Amino acid sequence: MKTSLKILEKYNLVKTQARLDILDIFTEKSAALSEGEIEDSLCGSCDRATIYRTLNLFTLKGILHEIANGSTIRKYTLKKKPERHLHFECNLCGEIVCLTGISLPDYRLPEGFTEQEAHFLIKGICKACYEA
Amino acid sequence: MKTSLKILEKYNLVKTQARLDILDIFTEKSAALSEGEIEDSLCGSCDRATIYRTLNLFTLKGILHEIANGSTIRKYTLKKKPERHLHFECNLCGEIVCLTGISLPDYRLPEGFTEQEAHFLIKGICKACYEA
DNA sequence: GTTTATGCAAATTCTTTGCAATACT
DNA sequence: AGTATTGCAAAGAATTTGCATAAAC
Numbered sequence: 001m002k003t004s005l006k007i008l009e010k011y012n013l014v015k016t017q018a019r020l021d022i023l024d025i026f027t028e029k030s031a032a033l034s035e036g037e038i039e040d041s042l043c044g045s046c047d048r049a050t051i052y053r054t055l056n057l058f059t060l061k062g063i064l065h066e067i068a069n070g071s072t073i074r075k076y077t078l079k080k081k082p083e084r085h086l087h088f089e090c091n092l093c094g095e096i097v098c099l100t101g102i103s104l105p106d107y108r109l110p111e112g113f114t115e116q117e118a119h120f121l122i123k124g125i126c127k128a129c130y131e132a
Numbered sequence: 133m134k135t136s137l138k139i140l141e142k143y144n145l146v147k148t149q150a151r152l153d154i155l156d157i158f159t160e161k162s163a164a165l166s167e168g169e170i171e172d173s174l175c176g177s178c179d180r181a182t183i184y185r186t187l188n189l190f191t192l193k194g195i196l197h198e199i200a201n202g203s204t205i206r207k208y209t210l211k212k213k214p215e216r217h218l219h220f221e222c223n224l225c226g227e228i229v230c231l232t233g234i235s236l237p238d239y240r241l242p243e244g245f246t247e248q249e250a251h252f253l254i255k256g257i258c259k260a261c262y263e264a
Numbered sequence: 265g266t267t268t269a270t271g272c273a274a275a276t277t278c279t280t281t282g283c284a285a286t287a288c289t
Numbered sequence: 290a291g292t293a294t295t296g297c298a299a300a301g302a303a304t305t306t307g308c309a310t311a312a313a314c
Binding site: 066067068069070072074086088091099101102103104107108109110111112113114115116117118119120121122123124125126127130131 | 198199200201202204205206218220223231233234239240241242243244245246247248249250251252253254255256257258259262263
């Protein structure tokens with residue numbers, strides 16, 4: 001069965017075309033995506049409001065994960081385990097990719113602080129842009 | 133001489149009241165600030181557009197540093213050395229503070245990737261909220 | 265006196281919401 | 290059939306911009 005369908009079933013969500021289409025994009029692309037990029041990929045087959053509502057729903061359910069980037073445009077990726085991993089945002093092309101396979105730096109929070117999520121973002125020049 | 137005045141001189145910027153006032157707030161407060169919070173602090177003595185223009189100018193000049201949080205509201209702090217340090221955002225009160233004094237062991241980026249900035253954001257419950 | 269910054273208002277961009285129409289179970 | 294989702298349009302929030310006025314050098 002298709003991955004996207006499986007995800008909707010796992011989370012007990014109504015299976016609609018919009019949700020399947022949006023999940024398809026995320027399972028195909030490894031980079032983080034914004035609402036606008038999804039809208040472009042779907043070529044108008046799905047309304048902007050629906051995309052926003054779907055992104056919010058998926059984030060709430062834990063299917064997607066919102067990247068802490070320095071911009072006002074929200075970007076999302078499929079949520080992966082382990083939760084704590086590095087993201088790399090290219091200052092030239094703007095792509096945000098997950099750097100899996102890189103061990104995270106270790107740190108200790110001060111007394112009294114409790115960690116719930118960690119967002120590690122490295123900004124710089126990605127391999128593709130460097131070689132271009 | 134006042135710190136704010138020194139900063140403007142160091143960066144060769146025209147010394148205006150708005151810039152001094154905004155810098156004063158940053159030197160007094162340790163938490164990251166948004167345009168809205170600065171506007172409130174200034175009680176209308178400075179226009180919204182001016183605050184935005186000033187924040188952008190200071191960021192461009194390297195006086196301020198934009199925090200990579202996951203929200204649509206931009207927050208800034210005075211730029212400190214070392215550039216790579218942890219920020220902690222409280223999920224209850226929303227405050228973002230710099231966790232200086234926490235050492236970040238090294239990590240290695242994959243071949244071909246060049247680092248220009250690192251943004252490490254831990255989200256959770258801050259000490260003040262935990263104790264309240 | 266010239267250059268640069270500010271204030272105001274309007275425009276842009278990103279995101280959310282109300283509501284009737286449609287799709288899903 | 291009944292509930293949940295979508296599309297449309299309008300509203301909202303954050304940020305930027307044009308232009309005349311005011312402040313800084």
